[in-house]
Structures are given as C-alpha cells and as structure tokens.
Amino acid sequence: MLTYIALIVALFFAMNIGASGTAAAMGAPYGADAIKSKRLALTLVALSAFLGAVLGGGEVVKTIGEGIIPSDILTVEIVIIILVGAAFTLFLANLMGIPLSTSEVTVGSIVGVGVAFQSLFTGKLIVIISFWVIIPIVSFLITYILGVVIKKAEKKWSFLTGKGKWAKWLSILLVIGGCLEAFSAGMNNVANAIGPLVGANMISSSNGILLGALFTSIGALALGGKVLETNGKKITQLSLLQGSAVSFTGGTLVIIASVFGLPIPLTQVTTSGILGIGTAKDGIVTLQKSVIKRIIMVWLVSPVASLVVSYLLINLFIKVNGYNILIIVCTLTFALGTIKLSQIVRNERRNLHDSGSGI
Incomplete structure (x- = not known):
C-alpha cells in the first residue's frame, strides 16, 4: 500500500515539474510570437522533456537516489517523506506566490532526512551547492558577452532584429532553443520525482525514468498553459536573437550539468541569462536590487524550507522526538x-x- 502511495506522490510531483519549470522553457518563443499556438508550444515541450529524461536523465537520478544520503536509509516511508516534503513546500510556495526550484527543494528534502539520521555525503552536497552558484553566474557572463555581440550586430544588420524574410528563420532558431531548454529540463528535473524511488529499489532506473518522463510530459500538456502565458509575457522585450541566446545558453549549461549528475535550478540559470542579455542591452540598470533579492531569496528559501519540512516529518513519524x-x-x-x-x-x-x- 505504501509503495503505491509513494509512486502516486512521485508521479504527481512529476506532473507539477512538467507544469512549472518545463513548460516555462517555451516562454520565450511563445512570448515573441515565434510560435503562436499554445497547444503546439506545449506539445513541443512535452516531447522534448520526454526525450531529455529518457536519453540522458540517468546520472541525475543516480545522484538524487544515492549520491546525497546512503541508499540503505531509503525505506518506503522515508521516500514518501522526501517526496511529500518537497511537494508540500512547493505547494505552500505557490500559495504565497514565491517561485521555488524543484531541484533545490528536492535536494533540501533529502538533506533534511540525512540530517535527521546524521548521515550525509557532505562532499557531494558541497559540489552541488557550489554549482547552484557557479552555473547561474556563468550563464550571466555568457549571455552578457552574447548580448554585446548581438546588440552590435543588430545595429549593423537590421534584418537580425527579426524583420522581413529573416523573421521566419530567427523564429525557428528561437523555437529550437526552447526545445533544447525543455530537453535539458527533462534531463535534469525528472530525477527529482523519480530518484528517491530508484534509490530505495522500489522501481528500476529505466522504468522510473520512463514513467517520470511520461508524467512530466502529461503535466506540461495538461497544466502548463498558465505558466507558458505568464513566462511568455515576462520576456517579450527580448528580440528573437536575444531570446535564442538565453535559451541555448541555459539549455546547454543544464545539459552539461546533467551529464555529471548535478541537479541544477533551470529557472535561476534562465533568469541569470535574461539578466545578462538585459545588462548588455540596457546597462547596469537591469540589475535591480529587487531582482537580485528575488534570486537570492529563491536560492536560500527553496532548500531550507524543504529541509525543515522533511526533518520535521521524520521527527513526527519515524524518529519520534x-x-x-x-x-x-x-x-x-x-x-x-x-x-x-x-x-x-x-x-x-x-x-x-x-x-x-x-x-
């Protein structure tokens, strides 16, 4: 019975991952009218995320399942607590309007269990946290450099701004960039829902990834419309070429992280990319204090909140203290x-x- 509960919670979590971070990957093309049909945009997201998870999600699943705490701690009850801790934290954050990272929330929930049992692979954890800082900074620097180049190129060659016959090809480039970003999200984020199940040997890695990928895609199709609308409106100020720079940079960095088994917050990588492009376009005024505070808040609140929730659940139901x-x-x-x-x-x-x- 508990096994089925754990599986249901994991698949529900996967659907929410598809509806939030994964659907946002197509925000730039949709917001810039590179792709006008919402249904087509969500279908491309679903297919790309599915392929990303199936073709390259194994390493991150391994990290989530056994790289942060010893796998022998992971009983069915503990897996449920990890998933409920992460999902409940995301639910509360949604009620308060605070955007959280699914990767950071899941890692935080696992760390809460490790702290309760005083058993953590601190070396691996330090590496993961370090890259939570490093990769968004790298994203900012790369997109800033690309932004400077694009700004000069668009001034010199006006057709690069998306006017005339070149608009079609620049739109296609942006859609491909959105698909790459969704592919990277599937590669990295599906593990958040499935990793604990695999670590507890409740399901094989291949079957877990397949199920997680399927429900992430269903979540993107069924529940991703609102996120697509919101995210698209936020970034319409970017040109087609600037939007492509953000998507290709973010997607590539997250794919590289996934190859090394590092769960990375795609939302923050993308936000840092938009800031990089914006700074190159409009100057230092883009780096508003409110935006920086928001990124730092998400970075801190995501793992700490889920850590506290899972630690509390362990002390309530497992190690009653x-x-x-x-x-x-x-x-x-x-x-x-x-x-x-x-x-x-x-x-x-x-x-x-x-x-x-x-x-």
Missing part, C-alpha cells in the same frame, strides 16, 4: 514573528512619514 519538534516549532514561530514585526514597524514608519509629509 518531541524536543526536536518543539525546537522547530519555536524557531519557525520566531522567524515568522520577526518577519511580521518588521512589516509592522515598516508600515508604522511609512504612516508616520506620510502623516508628516503635508505639514
């Missing part, structure tokens, strides 16, 4: 209270300032 639960509840209460208090103080200061402004 009232003291640890009390400490966690008190810490969360203190953190939330501090945030709320700081908001009240800011509002009071703002009200005082507004009241005095007319004197």
Whole structure:
C-alpha cells in the first residue's frame, strides 16, 4: 500500500515539474510570437522533456537516489517523506506566490532526512551547492558577452532584429532553443520525482525514468498553459536573437550539468541569462536590487524550507522526538514573528512619514 502511495506522490510531483519549470522553457518563443499556438508550444515541450529524461536523465537520478544520503536509509516511508516534503513546500510556495526550484527543494528534502539520521555525503552536497552558484553566474557572463555581440550586430544588420524574410528563420532558431531548454529540463528535473524511488529499489532506473518522463510530459500538456502565458509575457522585450541566446545558453549549461549528475535550478540559470542579455542591452540598470533579492531569496528559501519540512516529518513519524519538534516549532514561530514585526514597524514608519509629509 505504501509503495503505491509513494509512486502516486512521485508521479504527481512529476506532473507539477512538467507544469512549472518545463513548460516555462517555451516562454520565450511563445512570448515573441515565434510560435503562436499554445497547444503546439506545449506539445513541443512535452516531447522534448520526454526525450531529455529518457536519453540522458540517468546520472541525475543516480545522484538524487544515492549520491546525497546512503541508499540503505531509503525505506518506503522515508521516500514518501522526501517526496511529500518537497511537494508540500512547493505547494505552500505557490500559495504565497514565491517561485521555488524543484531541484533545490528536492535536494533540501533529502538533506533534511540525512540530517535527521546524521548521515550525509557532505562532499557531494558541497559540489552541488557550489554549482547552484557557479552555473547561474556563468550563464550571466555568457549571455552578457552574447548580448554585446548581438546588440552590435543588430545595429549593423537590421534584418537580425527579426524583420522581413529573416523573421521566419530567427523564429525557428528561437523555437529550437526552447526545445533544447525543455530537453535539458527533462534531463535534469525528472530525477527529482523519480530518484528517491530508484534509490530505495522500489522501481528500476529505466522504468522510473520512463514513467517520470511520461508524467512530466502529461503535466506540461495538461497544466502548463498558465505558466507558458505568464513566462511568455515576462520576456517579450527580448528580440528573437536575444531570446535564442538565453535559451541555448541555459539549455546547454543544464545539459552539461546533467551529464555529471548535478541537479541544477533551470529557472535561476534562465533568469541569470535574461539578466545578462538585459545588462548588455540596457546597462547596469537591469540589475535591480529587487531582482537580485528575488534570486537570492529563491536560492536560500527553496532548500531550507524543504529541509525543515522533511526533518520535521521524520521527527513526527519515524524518529519520534518531541524536543526536536518543539525546537522547530519555536524557531519557525520566531522567524515568522520577526518577519511580521518588521512589516509592522515598516508600515508604522511609512504612516508616520506620510502623516508628516503635508505639514
């Protein structure tokens, strides 16, 4: 019974992965009208993600399944806790409107279990966290350089801006870039849902990847429309060539990371790429403090939130420890209270300032 529950939760998680990060891969082509049909855009995403997972998802599955904590810890109950911890954190984040990375949330949930059992492969974990920082920075630098080149080229040759007969070919290039990004998402992110099952020997790696890829594709087709609309509207200010630079850079970097078994946050890689292009296009003003804060918040909140949830679930249901639960509840209460208090103080200061402004 528990095995079926674990499988259902994993496949539901895979559908949500397809609906969120994977569907966003086609945002640039859809937003720039390189591909006008939403259904066609989602179909291309689904096929690309499926192929990415089936052809190259094995190494990341191995890392998620046995590279962060010893696989002998992974019982059916622990797998359910890892998946529920990650999925529940994503659900809460969606309610609050905070975008989280599925890769970071899954790794955080696994680390929470490792901390509870005091058994972690810290070396591998340090490498993963390091690349969470390194790859977005590399994405920014590459797209910045490409952005400078594209800006000069578009000034010199106006047809590169997507006007006239070249619009069709530049549109096709952008769609290919979106497919590459979706391929890389399938390669990297399907492991988040399937890896714990494979690590616990509940399903073989090949069957797990096939099922995960299938449900990720279903999620993209059935639930990805809203994400596609939102993401497309956010990046319509990019030209066809600039959008291609972002997609090809992000997709290539995530594919390289996947080959080495590193779970990487595609959303942050893509966001950093957009920032790189934007900085080359509009200058340092693109690097607004609010955008940087948002990236840092996602980077910090994603793994820490799921770590706390999975650690709490372990102490509630597996290693029942009232003291640890009390400490966690008190810490969360203190953190939330501090945030709320700081908001009240800011509002009071703002009200005082507004009241005095007319004197």
